[in-house]
Amino acid sequence: MADIIVKIINKSGNELPAYATADAAGMDLRAHLETAVTLQSLERMLIPTGLFMELPAGYEAQVRPRSGLAIKQGLTLLNTPGTIDADYRGEIKIIIINLSNEPQTIQPGDRIAQMVIAPFVQAVIEPVTVLTDTVRGAGGFGHTGKS
């Protein structure tokens, strides 16, 4: 299988994103900060990474929370999974929110999120007036498994 090449400009001074283990799905992303920042309970903040990327056509990057930060500090991503488009050339930024009851501090270089590279398809939208019948029909939101 050919390598999927992701071009990255790193203006952060932090190490480049990398897979921590042989079969890791995500690469951790680090905060590009001059000084530590503190988020109050329920406060959200846009944290820069200092990274600028060029993904191959047909691929996106998904920015996801780290489970350790979520369980230990209540820090998660407000828009998870964040979508990085293949044609985006701006800085990758992370929307962190503090869902804990206490203030939480992020230090420069902290690993605040992880990034998964994934293929996607662009669909062709076909407007119609009737959809095909199915067993499920309009049932949803806990519809199955009831007698």
Ligand SMILES: O=c1ccn([C@H]2C[C@H](O)[C@@H](COP(=O)(O)OP(=O)(O)OP(=O)(O)O)O2)c(=O)[nH]1
């Ligand atoms: O967590 C995120 C989400 C998005 N982006 C960047 C890359 C993405 O390609 C662009 C637009 O993201 P999105 O489509 O989610 O935002 P929008 O609110 O729809 O803005 P736009 O109108 O620019 O698409 O912002 C990030 O850096 N971090």
Ligand SMILES: [Mg+2]
């Ligand atoms: Mg958009």
